[in-house]
Amino acid sequence: MGEATGVLVIGGGPAGLAAALAARKKGFDVTVADGAKPPIDKACGEGLMPGTVTALRELGVAIGPGDGQAFRGIRFLDAGTSAEASFSGVSGVGVRRTVLHQKMVERAEGCGITLLWNTPVAGLCGDGAILGGTVVKSRWIIGADGIHSRVRRWMGLDGNVRQEMRFAQRRHYGVKAWTDCMEIHWGQKAQAYVTPLSNEETCVALISRDPRMRLEDAWREFPKLAGRLCHAEPHSAERGAVTVTRRLGQVYRGNIALTGDASGSVDAITGEGLCLSFRQAMALADALGNGELESYQRAHRRLARRPHTTGRLLLLLDRYPPLRKRALRGLAEDPELFARLLAAHLGEASPRFLAATSLRLGWQFLTARIERVKDECVSKPPGSGLLFPGSGARDAVGAERSASACCAATTGR
Numbered sequence: 001m002g003e004a005t006g007v008l009v010i011g012g013g014p015a016g017l018a019a020a021l022a023a024r025k026k027g028f029d030v031t032v033a034d035g036a037k038p039p040i041d042k043a044c045g046e047g048l049m050p051g052t053v054t055a056l057r058e059l060g061v062a063i064g065p066g067d068g069q070a071f072r073g074i075r076f077l078d079a080g081t082s083a084e085a086s087f088s089g090v091s092g093v094g095v096r097r098t099v100l101h102q103k104m105v106e107r108a109e110g111c112g113i114t115l116l117w118n119t120p121v122a123g124l125c126g127d128g129a130i131l132g133g134t135v136v137k138s139r140w141i142i143g144a145d146g147i148h149s150r151v152r153r154w155m156g157l158d159g160n161v162r163q164e165m166r167f168a169q170r171r172h173y174g175v176k177a178w179t180d181c182m183e184i185h186w187g188q189k190a191q192a193y194v195t196p197l198s199n200e201e202t203c204v205a206l207i208s209r210d211p212r213m214r215l216e217d218a219w220r221e222f223p224k225l226a227g228r229l230c231h232a233e234p235h236s237a238e239r240g241a242v243t244v245t246r247r248l249g250q251v252y253r254g255n256i257a258l259t260g261d262a263s264g265s266v267d268a269i270t271g272e273g274l275c276l277s278f279r280q281a282m283a284l285a286d287a288l289g290n291g292e293l294e295s296y297q298r299a300h301r302r303l304a305r306r307p308h309t310t311g312r313l314l315l316l317l318d319r320y321p322p323l324r325k326r327a328l329r330g331l332a333e334d335p336e337l338f339a340r341l342l343a344a345h346l347g348e349a350s351p352r353f354l355a356a357t358s359l360r361l362g363w364q365f366l367t368a369r370i371e372r373v374k375d376e377c378v379s380k381p382p383g384s385g386l387l388f389p390g391s392g393a394r395d396a397v398g399a400e401r402s403a404s405a406c407c408a409a410t411t412g413r
């Protein structure tokens with residue numbers, strides 16, 4: 001039998017380290033065990049939204065000018081359309097994943113957190129967990145072991161959960177970023193995210209529903225981007241990952257709580273995964289301080305609502321290209337609307353605005369499809385088809401349903 005600890009965190013990625021830092025701040029003895037050793041890399045868009053930088057600061061991790069490259073907002077590009085919005089307050093920052101991890105590790109060391117690297121956790125047992133053949137007892141256990149969480153499975157919280165998975169590839173290029181925004185290039189089958197990291201480096205992450213898609217294949221979809229990057233020297237190998245939209249009914253059982261991607265996740269397109277993990281860490285530490293986990297469950301549900309709404313909205317645009325083209329044209333013509341949407345997404349404006357916009361988009365799409373179907377019916381000889389033939393009506397109804405669901409999720413109805 002090993003030593004006892006107050007809080008044992010399984011997984012020392014950003015979510016685990018954030019949970020450890022927040023719990024330490026509440027005065028707990030904290031041990032973190034991770035199967036890898038720092039700095040731990042992972043395929044990521046590497047964009048820290050303004051709220052993420054603020055949350056890091058609250059955890060005592062300061063991101064300085066030398067750590068990455070500031071960006072002032074978000075730009076969407078699709079064929080000939082470009083729409084952009086600036087953040088209303090502080091900038092976002094593009095930071096290499098390994099730099100972020102190293103900074104969080106240093107902070108954890110400085111706070112007196114026990115860090116056990118190269119230490120995979122093999123199972124849970126009674127009041128503790130099994131680390132390298134030893135049982136470590138703990139008052140509280142936090143599962144922060146990522147998207148494929150084994151802790152979640154050991155707790156029996158994996159079953160019956162709806163999820164949507166997409167596939168990602170990330171690579172760094174030795175080229176000065178041409179953009180002062182984080183760019184999302186929309187293609188037919190994928191999006192490419194461009195994040196400026198420094199004067200010498202740019203991060204590109206490709207995300208698609210097709211597991212076989214690689215960056216090489218994507219250049220056909222993004223000729224402008226290909227033109228900028230085809231002669232740039234790659235600074236890293238292509239690294240794959242999955243991004244999952246998943247909401248768990250329950251995020252704790254007994255004295256064990258899940259956090260970060262282990263506790264459910266939003267699609268990477270939201271750019272909010274890290275911020276969500278850091279906010280969860282603070283809510284979890286509050287609950288531990290009160291000696292109960294039910295308040296964490298409630299806070300977790302509340303924190304997830306907004307990013308999940310935007311995620312669904314953006315995935316709707318991914319799934320229905322005609323809707324996307326209309327929506328992006330609308331945003332390009334009305335930058336103020338885009339700025340308000342961005343502010344709502346980042347929690348700086350009312351979520352009801354996001355819901356109303358979701359419905360508006362759904363309605364626009366529905367009316368556009370109905371007009372098109374009507375035109376098709378008029379141009380066809382009588383009796384040659386149904387009133388709403390083919391996929392048109394189905395797409396329209398699907399889009400409207402998804403938009404209504406977004407609205408219900410946001411307003412809680």
Ligand SMILES: Cc1cc2nc3c(=O)[nH]c(=O)nc-3n(C[C@H](O)[C@H](O)[C@H](O)COP(=O)(O)OP(=O)(O)OC[C@H]3O[C@@H](n4cnc5c(N)ncnc54)[C@H](O)[C@@H]3O)c2cc1C
Nearest residue numbers: 011013014015035044045046047121146168260261273274
């Ligand atoms: C392509 C892509 C792009 C993204 N872009 C962004 C972005 O731009 N901005 C943003 O905010 N978010 C982004 N995200 C989301 C973000 O990367 C995740 O939300 C974040 O990594 C979650 O951190 P985590 O600590 O929960 O999981 P992870 O980073 O996966 O860490 C889990 C840790 O647990 C350890 N572990 C696993 N099993 C065990 C075990 N049995 N014992 C011990 N240790 C274990 C692993 O070694 C790992 O270190 C992106 C995600 C993807 C896939």
